[in-house]
Amino acid sequence: MSQTQVPEPLVTSEATHGEPLVSVENLTKHFPVRRGIIFQRQVAAVQAVQDVTFSIYPGETLGLVGESGCGKSTTARLIARLLNPTSGRIVFDGQDITKLSSRRMRPFRRDIQMIFQDPYASLNPRQSVGQIIGAPFAIHHTEGDTRKRVRDLMDRVGLNPEHYNRYPHEFSGGQRQRIGVARALALRPKLIICDEPVSALDVSIQAQILNLLEDLQDEFNLTYLFISHDLGVVRHISDRIAVMYLGHLVELATADELYERPRHPYTAALLSAVPKGRAGARVTNRIVLQGDVPSPVNPPSGCPFHPRCPKARLVGNGEVPENCRNELPPLGEVETNHVAACWYPLEPGEELERMAHA
Amino acid sequence: MGQTASDAIVAAEHGAVVEQEGVRGRSPWQLFWYRFRQDKLALTGLIIIVLLGVLAAIAPLISHGIVHHGPNQLFSNTMLTQGGIPKGPNGQFWFGADSAGRDLFVRVLYGTQTSLEVAVIATGFAVLIGTVIGLIAGYFGGAIDTLLSRTMDVVLSMPLLLFAIGIVAACSTTIQGCPIGPLHLTPGLPIVIFVIALFSWPYIGRIVRGNTLSLAQKEFVEAARSLGASNARIMFREIFPNLVAPILVYSSLIVPSNIIFEASLSYLGLGVPQSIPSWGRELSDASDWFTVAWWMLVFPGFFLVLTTLSFNLLGDGLRDALDPRTGR
Ligand SMILES: Nc1ncnc2c1ncn2[C@@H]1O[C@H](COP(=O)(O)OP(=O)(O)OP(=O)(O)O)[C@@H](O)[C@H]1O
Numbered sequence: 001m002s003q004t005q006v007p008e009p010l011v012t013s014e015a016t017h018g019e020p021l022v023s024v025e026n027l028t029k030h031f032p033v034r035r036g037i038i039f040q041r042q043v044a045a046v047q048a049v050q051d052v053t054f055s056i057y058p059g060e061t062l063g064l065v066g067e068s069g070c071g072k073s074t075t076a077r078l079i080a081r082l083l084n085p086t087s088g089r090i091v092f093d094g095q096d097i098t099k100l101s102s103r104r105m106r107p108f109r110r111d112i113q114m115i116f117q118d119p120y121a122s123l124n125p126r127q128s129v130g131q132i133i134g135a136p137f138a139i140h141h142t143e144g145d146t147r148k149r150v151r152d153l154m155d156r157v158g159l160n161p162e163h164y165n166r167y168p169h170e171f172s173g174g175q176r177q178r179i180g181v182a183r184a185l186a187l188r189p190k191l192i193i194c195d196e197p198v199s200a201l202d203v204s205i206q207a208q209i210l211n212l213l214e215d216l217q218d219e220f221n222l223t224y225l226f227i228s229h230d231l232g233v234v235r236h237i238s239d240r241i242a243v244m245y246l247g248h249l250v251e252l253a254t255a256d257e258l259y260e261r262p263r264h265p266y267t268a269a270l271l272s273a274v275p276k277g278r279a280g281a282r283v284t285n286r287i288v289l290q291g292d293v294p295s296p297v298n299p300p301s302g303c304p305f306h307p308r309c310p311k312a313r314l315v316g317n318g319e320v321p322e323n324c325r326n327e328l329p330p331l332g333e334v335e336t337n338h339v340a341a342c343w344y345p346l347e348p349g350e351e352l353e354r355m356a357h358a
Numbered sequence: 359m360g361q362t363a364s365d366a367i368v369a370a371e372h373g374a375v376v377e378q379e380g381v382r383g384r385s386p387w388q389l390f391w392y393r394f395r396q397d398k399l400a401l402t403g404l405i406i407i408v409l410l411g412v413l414a415a416i417a418p419l420i421s422h423g424i425v426h427h428g429p430n431q432l433f434s435n436t437m438l439t440q441g442g443i444p445k446g447p448n449g450q451f452w453f454g455a456d457s458a459g460r461d462l463f464v465r466v467l468y469g470t471q472t473s474l475e476v477a478v479i480a481t482g483f484a485v486l487i488g489t490v491i492g493l494i495a496g497y498f499g500g501a502i503d504t505l506l507s508r509t510m511d512v513v514l515s516m517p518l519l520l521f522a523i524g525i526v527a528a529c530s531t532t533i534q535g536c537p538i539g540p541l542h543l544t545p546g547l548p549i550v551i552f553v554i555a556l557f558s559w560p561y562i563g564r565i566v567r568g569n570t571l572s573l574a575q576k577e578f579v580e581a582a583r584s585l586g587a588s589n590a591r592i593m594f595r596e597i598f599p600n601l602v603a604p605i606l607v608y609s610s611l612i613v614p615s616n617i618i619f620e621a622s623l624s625y626l627g628l629g630v631p632q633s634i635p636s637w638g639r640e641l642s643d644a645s646d647w648f649t650v651a652w653w654m655l656v657f658p659g660f661f662l663v664l665t666t667l668s669f670n671l672l673g674d675g676l677r678d679a680l681d682p683r684t685g686r
């Protein structure tokens with residue numbers, strides 16, 4: 001499978017230079033499905049992440065999009081080493097961290113931080129804000145005045161330092177997310193993985209948090225892996241965007257390129273759901289995909305998207321072509337700085353909605 | 359979504375969106391106290407428990423300073439009839455006398471001490487063991503969980519009175535008692551407390567395990583892990599504070615059953631030694647006499663029921679106040 005992967009770096013933008021901060025190579029995660037009460041045996045596997053390869057460069061924001069259940073969070077948790085990959089490699093700052101023990105992983109934990117989706121569940125309800133934001137210092141036995149540092153952090157993310165002793169439930173959703181941002185920022189990490197950091201928030205609050213994240217990125221030279229299913233948000237914040245479908249990376253390009261010239265039919269379908277003009281989607285009519293996302297326990301053969309793909313049906317005159325059904329398309333360069341995994345990628349400017357009705 | 363979010367982004371960039379989020383609410387304990395105060399029954403339970411605790415604590419003061427009777431002092435001449443039948447309540451002996459001619463009021467008063475002491479200490483041990491084992495089982499899961507959970511099931515499925523009688527009887531044959539590992543169980547209070555704790559920790563263990571299981575899935579635990587927190591830190595700093603409420607509720611609910619447990623053992627003559635007054639022993643004493651001496655049954659029985667009822671009311675109130683979802 002690995003020979004189908006294109007060598008890195010392939011897709012670059014103004015924001016990508018130097019050595020990658022993080023590279024994942026052929027990253028795969030299968031969750032075993034077990035049956036039986038005492039003698040559990042594995043009956044199947046959820047193929048949550050399947051042979052994913054990409055890099056994140058210092059200072060950039062890589063967006064990661066895809067429908068619910070396509071493996072975005074799993075990818076994030078693999079990079080943060082909260083899960084162990086089934087196979088593949090994770091290289092951080094030039095060092096292979098794939099198999100580090102939790103003790104050897106500790107120094108890297110300072111450099112890799114996460115911001116979580118749910119600002120309620122991600123803060124311990126029984127700890128005060130001071131304890132929550134101070135935890136990174138306590139865990140890493142940092143010298144110095146923790147209290148002052150926490151107050152400075154609170155101030156920096158737009159919280160009132162006077163609220164040091166308050167509990168999470170006393171704050172609104174947006175403020176809680178600021179607490180989460182402060183905690184992630186505490187140890188001055190290199191990489192912050194934002195797993196849908198604004199999805200749970202009110203629209204007006206979303207923008208404030210996004211602006212905060214952008215400001216912090218400039219100020220502290222942060223690198224973001226930014227996960228979202230909201231394409232408007234992702235386009236706004238990302239330098240490059242990766243699209244996942246059913247555990248596979250299906251397309252990767254710079255943000256503008258991806259939005260203006262999506263080459264994978266799935267990306268085009270996703271973008272067509274974004275109202276016109278706003279996020280710059282050029283496809284006018286929404287492409288209604290047929291059927292549901294297949295189960296990752298029993299993914300389709302060949303291209304994972306083929307059962308729902310409007311383009312494949314068009315190419316095969318109503319029938320899905322042989323290679324779509326049987327062969328996994330490699331992630332190949334369709335243009336400079338643009339890769340897609342499709343046997344029949346769209347031509348730039350190709351109208352998909354007409355094909356969907358063809 | 360896409361449209362509105364991007365609209366807001368544009369708006370925010372032009373300074374059109376102002377932060378409209380205020381800080382509100384009170385600390386978790388203030389909220390708890392506010393809800394608890396509304397629950398008159400639970401409040402009554404708490405007040406009665408506090409009063410009983412005070413009574414138990416000042417039992418010697420009352421018995422020596424007010425009624426001037428010791429718990430083991432015999433008044434066979436004044437309080438037993440010629441035929442040896444105990445006499446009923448009067449101005450001197452408020453609850454009458456027991457079969458040996460002792461002051462039943464003083465006996466019951468000291469019985470409060472015994473009951474609360476045994477039940478609270480035994481519950482304390484049960485909570486300690488149950489919490490640690492439940493945390494480990496729920497947090498680590500897998501084979502460790504299977505082993506510990508099955509152990510709890512086994513203990514809970516044992517016919518407890520039968521085993522308790524066996525253990526107490528076996529350990530009470532000599533003054534040395536049973537040395538179990540580092541524990542040296544001597545007959546009397548230590549062995550009773552041990553037996554009660556042994557049979558009640560799995561109740562706490564199960565509750566703690568169940569709660570830990572769901573808490574360990576919470577994002578804040580994942581957040582701590584991503585910061586590099588150790589398992590011990592996650593268990594005791596992140597998860598444990600969230601277990602305080604359920605532990606409090608269930609300990610207040612097992613205290614009354616432990617009081618009954620002690621009373622049952624004492625009733626069977628296996629509990630605390632003769633010289634220590636106990637409601638259970640008074641009740642067993644009464645079983646031969648209550649047809650002619652109703653007070654022997656009524657007073658210890660009333661205190662036993664009052665105490666267990668109060669703890670149950672308190673426990674229910676705590677549960678409602680700490681977890682509004684199950685509440686009214
Ligand atoms: N711990 C786990 N055990 C078993 N299956 C899991 C586990 N975590 C995730 N999965 C499965 O892996 C697949 C990918 O999940 P993941 O959470 O990565 O998706 P996602 O893209 O983040 O979705 P969402 O947008 O809903 O957050 C899903 O089918 C999910 O059910």
Ligand SMILES: [Mg+2]
Pocket residue numbers: 072073074195
């Ligand atoms: Mg997710």
